[in-house]
Amino acid sequence: MRIKGSVPLNGTIEISGAKNLALPVLVATLLTDDKIILKNVPHLSDITSLLDLLTYLGTVYNFQQNGTIELLTKSLKTTEAPYDYVRKMRASILVLGPLVAKYKEAKVSLPGGCAIGARSVDLHIKALRQMGTEISIDNGYINAKAPKGLTGCDIIFPIATVTGTENIIMAAVLAKGTTNIINAAMEPEIVAFCDLLNCMGASISGQGTSTIVVNGVESLHGTEFTIIPDRIETGTFAIAAAVTNGKLFLKNCKYSHLASFFETLFLTGVVHEEKEDGLIVYRKSEKIKPVDIQTAPYPGFPTDLQAQYTVLMSLCKGAASITENIFENRFMHIPELTRMGANISVHGKTAVVTGVNKLNGAPVMATDLRASVSLLIAGLVAEGETIINRLYHIDRGYENIDEKLRNCGANIERFSV
Ligand code: EPZ
Numbered sequence: 001m002r003i004k005g006s007v008p009l010n011g012t013i014e015i016s017g018a019k020n021l022a023l024p025v026l027v028a029t030l031l032t033d034d035k036i037i038l039k040n041v042p043h044l045s046d047i048t049s050l051l052d053l054l055t056y057l058g059t060v061y062n063f064q065q066n067g068t069i070e071l072l073t074k075s076l077k078t079t080e081a082p083y084d085y086v087r088k089m090r091a092s093i094l095v096l097g098p099l100v101a102k103y104k105e106a107k108v109s110l111p112g113g114c115a116i117g118a119r120s121v122d123l124h125i126k127a128l129r130q131m132g133t134e135i136s137i138d139n140g141y142i143n144a145k146a147p148k149g150l151t152g153c154d155i156i157f158p159i160a161t162v163t164g165t166e167n168i169i170m171a172a173v174l175a176k177g178t179t180n181i182i183n184a185a186m187e188p189e190i191v192a193f194c195d196l197l198n199c200m201g202a203s204i205s206g207q208g209t210s211t212i213v214v215n216g217v218e219s220l221h222g223t224e225f226t227i228i229p230d231r232i233e234t235g236t237f238a239i240a241a242a243v244t245n246g247k248l249f250l251k252n253c254k255y256s257h258l259a260s261f262f263e264t265l266f267l268t269g270v271v272h273e274e275k276e277d278g279l280i281v282y283r284k285s286e287k288i289k290p291v292d293i294q295t296a297p298y299p300g301f302p303t304d305l306q307a308q309y310t311v312l313m314s315l316c317k318g319a320a321s322i323t324e325n326i327f328e329n330r331f332m333h334i335p336e337l338t339r340m341g342a343n344i345s346v347h348g349k350t351a352v353v354t355g356v357n358k359l360n361g362a363p364v365m366a367t368d369l370r371a372s373v374s375l376l377i378a379g380l381v382a383e384g385e386t387i388i389n390r391l392y393h394i395d396r397g398y399e400n401i402d403e404k405l406r407n408c409g410a411n412i413e414r415f416s417v
Contacts, residue, residue, distance in 0.1 A: 003379035034222030
C-alpha cells in the first residue's frame with residue numbers, strides 16, 4: 001500500500017459486520033443439521049480461512065457478494081481440524097467445542113504461537129475436561145473424546161477469555177444439565193453469539209454479565225441472523241478521523257459497544273455525535289490531549305484498539321502511558337512508528353509516548369492485524385509517502401479498507417511489486 005499524507009479524512013464510512021462475531025457464528029453451523037442463513041458477514045481472509053476449514057469438515061455454503069451466506073452441515077466428513085488450517089487462523093480452535101458436543105469427538109491441531117503472544121488454549125481444554133471430555137495432546141494435536149456426551153457443571157475462568165467462553169458455550173448448549181460459566185467474557189460479540197444460539201433453540205441467559213448460564217437441550221435448529229457492526233473497525237476509523245483532523249460519519253456503528261473507548265477519546269479532545277444510524281466523529285480541540293490507558297477485557301479499553309490509539313498519542317501535546325495487559329507482545333507497531341518519527345519508549349508492558357509535532361512517511365512492515373492498521377493510520381497523517389508491505393495482515397480484518405478511505409479523500413493505493 002502506498003499512502004501520501006497528510007490528508008484530513010472527510011465523508012462517510014459504512015462499518016462492516018464484526019469479524020469476531022462472524023467467526024464463532026459460522027462455526028455454530030456444526031451444532032445443527034439444519035440450514036443457517038447469516039447476513040452482513042464481512043468478506044475477509046480470516047472468514048475465508050474458516051470457511052475452508054468448515055468445508056473440509058463437511059459444511060456446504062453459498063456466500064453472496066452482499067454478505068449473505070447460507071451454510072448447511074448435513075453430513076460431517078471428518079472430526080479432524082488439521083494443522084494446515086488451524087495455523088492460518090487461530091480462531092479455528094472454536095470447532096473443538098461443537099464437534100465434541102454434537103459428534104462426541106474431535107482431533108484439532110493446537111493453534112501454536114502467534115505474533116502477539118503465546119495465546120495458549122489451556123483454559124479451553126481444562127473446561128472441556130471438567131465437562132467430561134477425555135483429552136490427550138499428542139504431536140501438536142488435541143485428541144478429544146466424550147463417548148457419553150458432555151455434562152454441565154460450573155466452569156470458573158481465572159481470566160476472561162473470549163474464544164474460551166465461546167467454545168464452552170457451544171459445548172454446553174447440547175450437554176446434559178446446566179453449565180454456569182463464571183468470569184465469562186462480556187464482549188458485545190458474546191452477547192450477540194448467545195442471541196444467535198438462542199434463536200437456534202438453545203437456552204442461554206446472563207450473556208453480557210460475568211456469569212453465563214447454559215441449560216443443555218436435545219438439539220438445535222436452523223435460523224436466520226444478522227451480524228452486528230464491527231466495533232474495532234469503528235474505533236479504528238474514529239482514530240483515523242481524529243488523527244487527520246477530519247470528520248467522519250461512521251454508518252451502522254453503535255456507541256454502546258465502545259463506551260469506555262469513546263470516553264477516553266473525549267478526554268483527548270475527540271468528540272462524537274450520535275445519529276440514529278451511526279456516529280459522527282471529529283477532533284474538537286486543535287491539540288490532542290495526552291490520556292493514559294490500560295487495556296482490559298470488555299467493558300475496559302479494547303486491546304484491539306491499543307495500537308491505533310498509540311498513533312493518536314504519538315501526536316499529543318505532552319506524554320501518555322499505554323499499558324497492554326492482555327497480550328504479552330502487542331507493541332510490534334512501535335519500532336515502525338519510531339521509524340516514522342514517533343517518540344515512544346517501552347518498559348515491560350507499558351509504552352510511554354511523548355508527542356511530536358509530526359510523523360514522516362517511510363517504508364514500514366506490517367506484522368499483525370491491528371499493528372498493521374495503525375501504520376496505515378500513521379501514513380494518513382504523516383508528511384510524505386508511506387509504503388506498507390505484507391498487506392495480507394490488514395486484509396484479514398478490514399473489508400475494502402483502501403476503497404473506504406479513498407472515498408473520504410485519502411491518497412492511498414494498493415500495488416504489487
Ligand atoms: C479474542 O481472541 C479476539 N479474537 C482477539 O482479536 C482479541 O484481541 C482477544 O479476544 C481479546 O479481546 C477473536 O475473537 C476471534 P482471549 P482470544 O482468549 O479469544 C490468555 C483481533 O485482532 N488465554 O480473550 O484468542 C491469552 O493468551 C484479534 O481481531 C490463556 O492464557 O483471546 C490472552 O493473553 C486479536 N489461555 C488472554 O487470555 C486460554 O486458554 C485473553 O485472550 C485462553 C486465553
